[in-house]
Amino acid sequence: MAAEARAAAPRIRHRAALDAIDPYVPGLAPVGPPDRALKLASNENPFGPSPLAVAAARAAVEGVDRYPEPGAGALRARLADRHGVSPGQILVGAGSDEIFHLLTRAYCEPGRRAVMARPPYGIHRIAAQSTGAEVVLVPLRNHVHDLAAMAAAAAPLATVFVANPHNPTGTTVRPEELRDFVERLPADCLVVIDEAYHEYVEPAHRATAIDLLALHPGLVVTRTFSKIYGLAGLRVGYAIASAEILEPVERIRPPFNVSSPALAAAAAALDDVDHVAATLRGTEISLAALVAACERLGLAHVPSQANFVLVEDRDGWPAALAADGITVRPGANLGMPGWARVSLARPDEMHRVIEIMERAVRQRHDLADRASSGR
Numbered sequence: 001m002a003a004e005a006r007a008a009a010p011r012i013r014h015r016a017a018l019d020a021i022d023p024y025v026p027g028l029a030p031v032g033p034p035d036r037a038l039k040l041a042s043n044e045n046p047f048g049p050s051p052l053a054v055a056a057a058r059a060a061v062e063g064v065d066r067y068p069e070p071g072a073g074a075l076r077a078r079l080a081d082r083h084g085v086s087p088g089q090i091l092v093g094a095g096s097d098e099i100f101h102l103l104t105r106a107y108c109e110p111g112r113r114a115v116m117a118r119p120p121y122g123i124h125r126i127a128a129q130s131t132g133a134e135v136v137l138v139p140l141r142n143h144v145h146d147l148a149a150m151a152a153a154a155a156p157l158a159t160v161f162v163a164n165p166h167n168p169t170g171t172t173v174r175p176e177e178l179r180d181f182v183e184r185l186p187a188d189c190l191v192v193i194d195e196a197y198h199e200y201v202e203p204a205h206r207a208t209a210i211d212l213l214a215l216h217p218g219l220v221v222t223r224t225f226s227k228i229y230g231l232a233g234l235r236v237g238y239a240i241a242s243a244e245i246l247e248p249v250e251r252i253r254p255p256f257n258v259s260s261p262a263l264a265a266a267a268a269a270l271d272d273v274d275h276v277a278a279t280l281r282g283t284e285i286s287l288a289a290l291v292a293a294c295e296r297l298g299l300a301h302v303p304s305q306a307n308f309v310l311v312e313d314r315d316g317w318p319a320a321l322a323a324d325g326i327t328v329r330p331g332a333n334l335g336m337p338g339w340a341r342v343s344l345a346r347p348d349e350m351h352r353v354i355e356i357m358e359r360a361v362r363q364r365h366d367l368a369d370r371a372s373s374g375r
């Protein structure tokens, strides 16, 4: 009876554009005892947050009866100074993910294109799809953005996304190619260069699109406090663009989108150069160890400039890790079936991960050898 009444009631229909969106599948929390459980599924900083940032957040909690500073003025001023732009060229968001949603709400709509890699960074796609824009996915070439093909796909008024380094691959585009690409794109396009992993890139490959702002009026560069600064749980990211590009976005930004503890922590994290340096050193050690292990085991891997590595999913090593309380991200969740994305852990944890991977792969090979020699 009640069920019939429900079936007969008019349905409240959400916007049709949302039907195209596959729900985001987050990295799984590991199961197991806390001293063994390890989540290597979301590219978080395994060295923890900066102690200076934690102290600043704690102090700010005392004042949470008040709304945060509207427009994040103090942090914006710090960031403007750091990047040599004016405060009006900085937009602060609850993570860079909020910024992608705000940018697409301001610049994408049905009839306009959003161009990005296949596979894309998931939130770029969801943000664009939510507006009803036509999402055009341009396949990576050898795991790297095909900038020429992306430029060719950019119709008038398109929004183009490039994550540099890319996620899930960890690859970067060559600095000269990025410059040519930005210069060549039509002036009526929005060009979003997502530099979430910029700080991890080796100096020889490192180039920031912030240096290219003068070359294209629609260039937007995003950064985050979630990765090298270790503040993923506080949600702070920012965009740098011309004040003209950001002005309509500011009209729709919720005025208190970033909490006061988060703003305080982010400003303090900028001061903690030792924390950033220690994170980089540890990440480098873990990256080298994981790459060496892949080479010993004959597991294909994509050369990474970020804090994670995409590794061939073979011989059951991801399941062996999961059995020991360690989660990685299945490539199938990221548009890369046959691969698994491993976030770099602390070097001591990385050794444990590598041991389990080695045992899983060697066991599988021993079994295969025995089977083929008829024993």
Ligand SMILES: *Cc1c(COP(=O)(O)O)cnc(C)c1O
Residues within 6 Å of the ligand: 043, 094, 095, 096, 097, 098, 121, 163, 166, 167, 194, 196, 223, 224, 225, 226, 227, 232, 235, 236, 237
């Ligand atoms: C992790 C990540 C981000 C950061 O997102 P936040 O919302 O700032 O935590 C942005 N872009 C890419 C490609 C990422 O992998």
